[in-house]
Amino acid sequence: MISKHNAWCFALLAFTTIPATAQQRTIDLTGSPDQTIDKGFSAVSHGVQIGNGSFAFVDGMEVAIYVADFRGGQVQAVGRPGAGPNEYRRPSKAIADGKGGAIVPDAPLGRAFLLSATGEARGSGYMRQDIGGISPTAIHGIDPRGGVILFGRSPQQGADSLPIQRWDPGTHQLTTLAWWPMIRTTVGPSVKTRSGAVGRELSTPAIWPERTAWLVLSDGTIAIVRPDPYRVDFITEAGRAVRGPTTEYVPVKVTPGKRKQIRDQRGPMSDDQFPAMLPPFEGFDDVIGSEDDEVWVGRMRDAADSVPVYDIFDRAGAVVAHARLRPHTKVVGFGERWIYVARQSLDDDLWHLERYARR
Numbered sequence: 001m002i003s004k005h006n007a008w009c010f011a012l013l014a015f016t017t018i019p020a021t022a023q024q025r026t027i028d029l030t031g032s033p034d035q036t037i038d039k040g041f042s043a044v045s046h047g048v049q050i051g052n053g054s055f056a057f058v059d060g061m062e063v064a065i066y067v068a069d070f071r072g073g074q075v076q077a078v079g080r081p082g083a084g085p086n087e088y089r090r091p092s093k094a095i096a097d098g099k100g101g102a103i104v105p106d107a108p109l110g111r112a113f114l115l116s117a118t119g120e121a122r123g124s125g126y127m128r129q130d131i132g133g134i135s136p137t138a139i140h141g142i143d144p145r146g147g148v149i150l151f152g153r154s155p156q157q158g159a160d161s162l163p164i165q166r167w168d169p170g171t172h173q174l175t176t177l178a179w180w181p182m183i184r185t186t187v188g189p190s191v192k193t194r195s196g197a198v199g200r201e202l203s204t205p206a207i208w209p210e211r212t213a214w215l216v217l218s219d220g221t222i223a224i225v226r227p228d229p230y231r232v233d234f235i236t237e238a239g240r241a242v243r244g245p246t247t248e249y250v251p252v253k254v255t256p257g258k259r260k261q262i263r264d265q266r267g268p269m270s271d272d273q274f275p276a277m278l279p280p281f282e283g284f285d286d287v288i289g290s291e292d293d294e295v296w297v298g299r300m301r302d303a304a305d306s307v308p309v310y311d312i313f314d315r316a317g318a319v320v321a322h323a324r325l326r327p328h329t330k331v332v333g334f335g336e337r338w339i340y341v342a343r344q345s346l347d348d349d350l351w352h353l354e355r356y357a358r359r
Contacts, residue, residue: 027312027323029341033354035070040350044342045093046288049335051100051117055353057332058091058104065091065104067119070355079113079121086121088113098142105136112136131167132174140164141216143237149216151180164214164222164235178222178235183209207262208275208300211283217293221315225287225297230280232295232317244317249299251277257303291334296323298330329354 047057054069056078065078065088079086089108097103100117103126110128115121126136131148138150148167152174155163161179168175210227217223220237229246236242254274263269278300281287286298295313306327314320323331325341332353333340339356 024319025321027321027339027359029323029325029329029339029356030307033341034357035073035355037068037070037073037075037353039075040345040348040352041066041342042350044332044351044353046285047094047333047340048096048102049291049333049338049340050102050115050119052119053335054119055333055335055340055355056094056102056104056115056119057353058093060090060092063088063090065094065113065115067115068353069119076119078115078119083109085123086113092137095139095141098144098146103136103139103142105139107135107137110135112139130169130172132172134167140214141220143216143220144218145220146170147220149177149220149222152176177239178214178224178241180214180224181212183211207269207273208279208282210279211281213281213283213287213297215287215289215295217289217315218291219293221293223289223295223313225281225283225295227279227281227283232297232313234315234317242317244313247280247311247313247319249280251280252300252302253277255302255304261303285330285332288331288333290339291336294320296331 041059042061043059045058045060047055050056053071054067056067058065063081066075067078068075079088081087081089083089088104088106091104091106091113094102094104102115104113104115106113111124112126114123114125126139126148128135131150132152134150134152139148141149143149143166146169148169150165150167152163152165161181163176164178164180165174165176212227213225215223222235224233226233230249231246232244234242254276259271259274281297281300288296290296293315296310297313299309299311308325308329310323310331311319312321312323326343328346329341329343331339332342337358339358341354341356342351343354344351
């Protein structure tokens with residue numbers, strides 16, 4: 001929910017509502033991939049296909065930036081851990097830079113690692129001090145004019161939304177475009193990660209709070225994915241707001257099997273800590289934009305359901321397709337002709353990068 005302080009700002013966007021009329025199709029990713037990278041990874045972030053056709057991504061567990069060339073099945077680590085030129089401390093994910101390359105935000109160093117269209121390190125940019133003192137991990141995308149789309153700080157103590165802003169690299173000015181509803185969190189004690197960085201763990205009162213997610217499309221449009229009611233809204237680069245139609249779905253009940261699955265992952269928990277129903281999506285890395293500006297949303301499912309399913313929204317906010325994947329897989333990126341999928345092996349828990357042709 002948007003705070004009273006922010007509600008008037010959001011209302012000024014004057015949403016236009018588009019009815020859902022598109023015919024739905026099915027994208028079947030349950031078969032064997034066209035190509036697979038043999039090397040296993042401890043983690044695979046969202047990534048981007050760069051100019052030479054390779055796929056750039058981050059292994060956050062091993063603290064490494066990789067470029068995978070499916071044509072030869074080769075994987076190249078780019079840069080190295082450190083604080084000097086072409087080095088990083090804790091890279092998060094690869095984001096398209098609008099020039100065929102990628103930027104990789106790095107919170108501890110307060111900057112982004114820059115990757116060329118040919119997969120080579122090209123220094124650092126998007127420094128924290130340049131983008132209004134905001135961490136580069138707040139960056140969600142780059143618009144066609146080179147503007148950096150990120151989330152900023154709340155202008156009011158205790159507000160329940162954060163501003164989605166555009167940072168102009170020419171003027172260094174921040175402009176608020178929309179608002180991102182947040183959920184209440186509590187800050188835990190300091191913890192040390194495998195990379196040596198010290199941080200604090202954030203937790204929420206509910207196991208599955210209804211998170212709102214957002215991403216940036218290729219023309220600078222912001223897509224805001226809302227859980228209740230379940231829909232996708234859009235804010236164009238010109239500031240026009242489009243409210244997507246409500247998407248009907250059958251809520252998934254939290255069964256004893258689901259509670260057991262979570263207890264196996266997180267440890268003992270009482271039944272009253274679980275909600276009765278799951279939200280439509282979790283709101284972390286299950287929301288991703290395709291190369292043709294469709295919004296893919298991975299749906300929450302019961303423990304007995306092993307098939308990942310994505311709802312695919314068009315630019316009007318209508319569900320035009322569903323994608324079905326093999327068990328233990330997730331979509332991590334797109335290319336002009338490709339869908340990139342990460343699959344976790346049950347033998348060693350490592351993730352393998354796969355590529356499917358768009359058909």
